[in-house]
Structures are given as C-alpha cells and as structure tokens.
Amino acid sequence: MVRHKRFESMQAFQNVLARNVPSDVYHSCAYYEQPDLEMDKKGWIGSDLVFDIDADHIPTSCGKIHDEWVCQKCEFSGKGITPEECPICSGDRFSVKTWLCDLCIESTRVETAKLVDILTKDFGFAANELHVFFSGHRGYHVHVEDEVVRSLDALSRKEIVDYVTGLGLSVLDKSSKEKSIQGRTRVATTKKFSLHNYGWNQRLKMGMIKFLSTASDEDLKKLNNNLFKNKSFILKQRVIEESRWDDVTGVGVATWLKLAEQAKILGSANIDTVVTTDIHRLIRMNGTLHGKTGLLKIEFPTHKLDDFDPLTQAVAFKKDTAKVLVSDAPKFRLGGATWGPYKNDKVVLPTAVAVMLILKGRAEVTN
C-alpha cells in the first residue's frame, strides 16, 4: 500500500497511476495543510461528509446465496452469509469469495434512496449538492462536499449517523403528576406517546401510516389485535397525523411504540457507521476501477438513482474478448447480456465479463 502522497498536478498523478497500475485507488476525504506528512503532522483542515452503503454490511433479499466461505482452519465450506464461527471446528476465520447480483445492488439502492431522502428533506441539501456514486462493487457512496459540513467534528458526524439510522429516537414524554393515595401525596410518573411534526418524528408518523395501510392482516394482528380492528378508523380519522393517541380504544402506548418501531425500520437507512464518523477516511476515487470487479466507481445524477444500471453503465472494458477457464460461476448479468452458469468451462468472453470472473477468483486466462 502506498500512502500519504500529494501531487502537484493531475498530470503528475496520472503518470504515477500509469507507471504503477494499482488495483485500487483511494483518496482522503479530509483536507490537509500538508497531506504528505505523517498523520499527526498533516494539519487537518476539514473533511467531506461521506456515506457508504455496502451489501457486505446489510441483509439483502438474495441472502448472499452466491457467496462462498471456507473455514481457514478446517477447510469446511458453505454458501450464503458467512457464519460467526465454523459449525465444524468453531474457527472464526474464513476466506470468502463474494459475488454481486441484481438483488444485492437493488437492496443497497433502496437504502441509498432513503439516505438521499433524509439528506434532502431533513438536512436541506439540494439534489445537486449530493454526489451519488456506484461504488464499483455492490453498493453506493454518497458524498457531501459542501463547505458547511467540512468543519463538523467526529461527534457531530456521529449525530448525523444516528439520525440516518434512527438511533436514539425518543418518543415518550414523561410527565409527573401528584396523586393522593390513602391520604399520602405521591408523585406518579406517566409515560405518554408523543410525536411532533418535524424531522424524524414526522417520518415516524408517515411510516406508521404506511405500515398500517400496507402490512398484511396477520402482521397487524401480531402487533395488536385492536390495531387491526381499528385500522380504517385510524386512517380515516387521521388519528396519527393529528397525534390523537388516546382516541383509539384498546390501542395504548405499547402498541403505538411497536408501530413506531416498524416505521423506524422502514425509514432508516443502513449505512456503514464507521465510514461517516471517521474524519480521516480514505475512499475509492471516482473514475477508478474496483479491484474486486473491474467495474468503475462512477458518479451519476442523484435523480437517476432509480434508473442507473451499474451492471451496464459502470462497465469499463467495452472492447475485445478473452479466453478463460471458469471454475465455477452462477448465471449473471453484465454489460447488457446474461452469462453462465459455468462449471469448469473454457469460454471466450467479452473482456469486462472475463475480468470480473478473474477478479472474483472464479476464472483464469487460458489458451
């Protein structure tokens, strides 16, 4: 790894890339007075606010069934999500061969859309102030490079992370009342469900309505049978919008809390918490190749998030073919066509497809 470099010109930087051909290129999100000195001496000026959404860290609808893990100790292997420890020898070190599928990318896209919604509506960034990238593997990066976020310290960034993930939401209002029990005055604390009409509180309200209108009857009954029975009353009478939490017979604080919890899950975005709170973070450089796929990290306009197809639009190698021996690969889509499945097959493939298989450890160049 080559670190702590500074370049006087774009040309000088490109020359170094051309000479060394690194598999991955990163830059710091931080701004330094002296970027080429060691960490303590660089002189931190500020840092962009960055978010990383990666299928590695979140549950995806594909269940990662295409990923393979091998226990480093006993070589026992399996498919899907890597277990905490090996079921055979209890070892906890694995070598993992990942893959990326449409569902992985779709799951991360959904999280990214929620993040973008929070950053624009609640934090007030215009869509064109957000830089949205496909990461080159199975996820997205969102950068805020605006002056107003640069000086935020790690603690403030942590608060932004907590906002995005909905951590620490407090929806109970404690009120104390003096009660007279058998002639003696006691202070009774009651907890009331309470939401205001701003920020996350408003998101919770919208999410509660959404969950109530779309959840299956079974799911609603599971939360609370009275909630199920009063569903249309709550929706028609705008009980949630108008915070009339005491108006529904049989639906009390505990049920509203459960409904709010569902709304929180619906509305929060699953980001890598460490990346955003780190004010010295290194992040993959826009326009460079990802060493695990050969795909580009590539920016696209925020409003194109729904339409952007990484598996065609992040393809870097568009010419020529290569002959490869593919040990094992599932059926997959790349560059506008579908490939595989392969099992010990010798095939001639477009460069981008061959590069992906090789970098994923599934193929070798052959004659």
Add this chain to the structure above:
Amino acid sequence: MMDRNLPIEPAGFTKSDLAKYPFLKETARYLSPLDLQIEDLTSPDMHQILDRAMERVTSAITDLVSNSLIDTQETYLKKESQEIISFPVAIMLISATDNSLIKKRYALAEAKQATNALFSESKEFILKIAFDFGWKIALAPSDSAFDFVLYFNDFLQNASHLHAAKWKIVNSKLSEGNVYLNKRDIIRLLQEEIKRRIDKRFNSVLIEKYPTEISELAEKLKTLATEHIRQTEADFPKVVVQEAFPPCINTLYDTASKNHHLSHMGRFALTTFLVNIGMSAESVTELFKSFSDYNERLTRYQVEHIAGERGSGTKYTCPQCSILQTHNVCKNRDDLCRRIYHPLKYYKIKSGTTLQTQSETLEKLAAKK
C-alpha cells in the same frame, strides 16, 4: 429555507453590552489601543483592574458563577472599562496558573454567567450574540410556535456535547436543514459556544515569563482551587478489577479471550479501556496474543500507540457510551449503564463499591478469626 450564507451584520454592541459579555469579538476594539502586556499588570494604575480580575477568577473557583457581577450590576455599569479589561487580565492570570481545572472552571463560570444574563435580553439581542459566533440563525416566523431557526451544523457543534435525549438531532425539530428552537434552548447552546471560545482564549496566551507579582497571585489561585474544586476524577484502583468492567467491555473481553473476531471499533474500545484503567501495554498485547491473525510487532505497535508510548504521545481515551452505541459495540446495558455516559465512569463507580465490599468481607473474615 434560510440562506446558508447569511451575511453576518456588524453587531454594533454598546460598551455596556461588552462589559456584560466581554468574550465578544468586538471587545478587541476597546482593547487593542491599550496593547496590554503582562508587565503592565503590576503597575499601580492597574490595581483596580487586577483586583477585579482576581475577583472574577476567585468567584469562578468558589461559587462557579461569578455572582458578584450580577449583584453589583449598578456599580459595574459605572466601571464598564474596568469590566471589559479585567476579562483578558483574568485570562492571563489563569494562564499563569497553568492549571487545566481552573481553566475549565473559569470558562464554565463565565459562560453560565452570560447565560443568566441572556435570559433577560430580547430575541433580537440574542440573535446579535449568535452572529458574533458566526451562527446561521434567524428569528422564527412570528406565527410559529418557536423563537429561532438555527442551521443544523451550528446546532450539532454545540448540542452534540449535551447528553439529554432532546439534544440529539434525531429528536429535534429539523426541517430542510433548520432546527426550530425556543429562546431557552438557544441560550443553552450559546453557553456551550461561549465556553469553547473562552477555552480557546487560554491557548492563544503566549507568555513565557510572568512577573513575580503575577506568579504569586497564580499560586494563590491554585491553593484556592485545591480547596474548592472537587477532584471529581478520583484515581482508578491500582489493580485491575475485572468484576467492575461494564457489560460492553466484558463482552469484548470475552470475545477476545475466546480467540474470536473483534471489529475495529471493538478492538479500539477494549484496548483504550484497558490501557486507561492502568493495564500495561505489555499485558494488553499479551491478551491479543491468542488471536489467530496476531502479529506481535503490529499489535505491540498499535497498543503502544494507543497508550501514548509512541507517535504523538497522546494517550487515547476510551470512546464514550453514545459512540459505542452508534457502532453497535454497546451490549447488555444494565442499570448502572443508564446512569453514566462513559465506560470508564462505570468502572470507576463499580470498582469503588466492589473493592469496598471485598475489603469489608475481608475485615469480617478477619474479625471472625
């Protein structure tokens, strides 16, 4: 939406405003022609100012809020210049003590003092003070239930240091980048900002040698501080009391000793915790030895770095509870957890009671014999 690049208008404070809020930037206008040097403080003309500066610091140490200021509003308004000048003089005096407790105490006292005074000011005046700190703030629309709208980054820089749930931005009234707040909240946030500015002032004092008279006053202040400022931070016990580890650290410790994988944040929290409660870098390295990806040279380097034995020499402290929550390292919270904000505080409280119980048990045993 409020304009993020709101121009900061010239504040136009009166001399009496500056006497009340001497930390304002405009105070410099009154001070720079004086070109105050440390040697000047010993001259007889400065006697009253030096006395007033001593009074400021003394009451900060003894009463936390320099009440004298408010009580004598009438008198001090007549002596505005003295009030203004005594503030930087107080900063110099405290710098001469080179005592971080006094610095902290004084910054807090002046900030609280200002806070109290701000409650009786108009919203427009509070706005001017906020502008002095470069806040992006405006009055809330008159038909709203709030007094001010504050841009989120100014909210975060100050509210992130406050522990109550209402100060978490996730619970705030945030919309399009603005947080809607009432006067009371704004004043509380300003207190943090004022405290920080005064704290920073101490760093900008560059005096190599203090006149004897000033050094003597500094000694007096130090003595006063040892009498009045409670040493809240009692020392950790000399031995490691594993029974007193907070649940998060226990979980990490167990995982580590079972040779299981720890996240970066987990490893950092465990290492900083152990180093801070007094475990040697040597012993911590020993604990990590069981890891299958253990690399002695690298581990020793990292642990020694955290312990401040390498690199910049800064000893890293353990992350506070809220940070461990954000990164999902906080596990199995118990009752004591709900009362503290920092794993080291948990250890301090619990090790105290654990050791006491142990010694009582030992005494009882000894008595029986």
